[in-house]
Amino acid sequence: MTLPALDRHSAVPLYYQIQQHLLGQIRSGALKPGEPVPSELELSAGLRISRMTARQALKSLCELGVAYSRRGKGTFVSEMKLERNFRQALSFSEEMQARGSKPRSRVLSFEVTDATPDVAKALRLPHGEKVVSLRRVRLADSSPMGIEWSRLPLQLCPDLLRSFDPRGSLYQALQERYGIRIAVTEEVVEASVAGAGEAKLLGIRRSAPIFAFTRTSYVRGGQPVEYVKSTYRGDRYKLVNRLTRPDGGSAGED
Amino acid sequence: MTLPALDRHSAVPLYYQIQQHLLGQIRSGALKPGEPVPSELELSAGLRISRMTARQALKSLCELGVAYSRRGKGTFVSEMKLERNFRQALSFSEEMQARGSKPRSRVLSFEVTDATPDVAKALRLPHGEKVVSLRRVRLADSSPMGIEWSRLPLQLCPDLLRSFDPRGSLYQALQERYGIRIAVTEEVVEASVAGAGEAKLLGIRRSAPIFAFTRTSYVRGGQPVEYVKSTYRGDRYKLVNRLTRPDGGSAGED
DNA sequence: AAGTGGTCTAGACCACTCG
């Protein structure tokens, strides 16, 4: 087991340097699933750091899901595929890039409107507040994948209509222009079938299976930023989720 | 701000006692969304504990998603609905009970078979290994919700066929009889339409929208325990997910 | 008995935010 060379004068925290090193060992196969990673004492003695720092490094590994700890036994590399295929709160652009496809958009409308009751409720706006509304057909490598209808509070992004090219990445624009960073997305997913309008926009036949999403995205503190209703082709789109169980407590099986 | 009375002789960790107390304050409304929770120094001075312990309590709150910290500012109650409606790796029985419905099952088959290639791969079994196969129609309050087809490695639960009443909760039996506790589930969700056989079992018309799930469940270390293919009615079933963004890093917005 | 992780202490320096 090779230990990392730490840079004690770096702005990068020690525990994070260790975490990254171990992550590299796991990815490269030097540490295999089921094998123990260095114990807290091994790390603290070998790297001349305090045990709490070693502990923080191992804990952060566990939080990533790539390792797990057992009291009295040690910390081990998880046997789960740690492929990053699991769904996160990605924008369409990010998701398509992660798949190796080129995201494109066909803009259906881009305007300021009054918030309808469902939008106002989701975005926690007063009745009749103005929102930016953006409707787009989303394409991957020129083939239609879904229809998205986003609404954002106008006050959060007052000149979006003028400054944003609606064919580009909305999340990127929000971050760059307003410093708004989405932290979490809540979504409701329904299975449905395409209506006539959807079928035409998506290039599928009527009554073909589709996913219907209703999503609300929030910044870190919980303020809602975006409310999206979207429709995705059932033949082109799958959801890959990773669900954890409520407790996961520390009682012993084995 | 009332601080909790700590029991220093309890087996319950101090940080956990504090976490539970703050959680209670948030749920009761004594601490409202956006308000600061007691700072690390307030807790450590007021409760005569070390700052690291106070910190652990606050950090555990943040990990639950009910609070968030900002360097230089403080730790605040998150504005997100902290309702526990988000999907977790629940069994059908648990999910229906959480909804207030009574779970029931109609058993279609319950037998030992050879693992097909897809099953062997998902459960990481050698070719031709035996698996327990259980097919059921799942009902909520006597109305059909979905069809589930579970396969489990026979070696993990050798006498399940004899000892388990297949109308009951499989997860509960696994835990009670074999000490097996599911920790995480990976799933692939597809939108589809009912075929003739599914339509009949579910009491819906042919071509009605359905969800098709392919799930693999693992114990804490990552060993696969159950492989399930299931079909759920699109008119009765919604997925409510909470997705987080990759980074969530600590750069400053506000 | 030796090794492991879980919890806890009493300090320390730093970067950041705000008045």
Added chain:
DNA sequence: GAGTGGTCTAGACCACTTG
């Protein structure tokens, strides 16, 4: 400058697992 969280130290006792 005062207060905040982020990191780090060098110890400690405990419960649990294994030989």
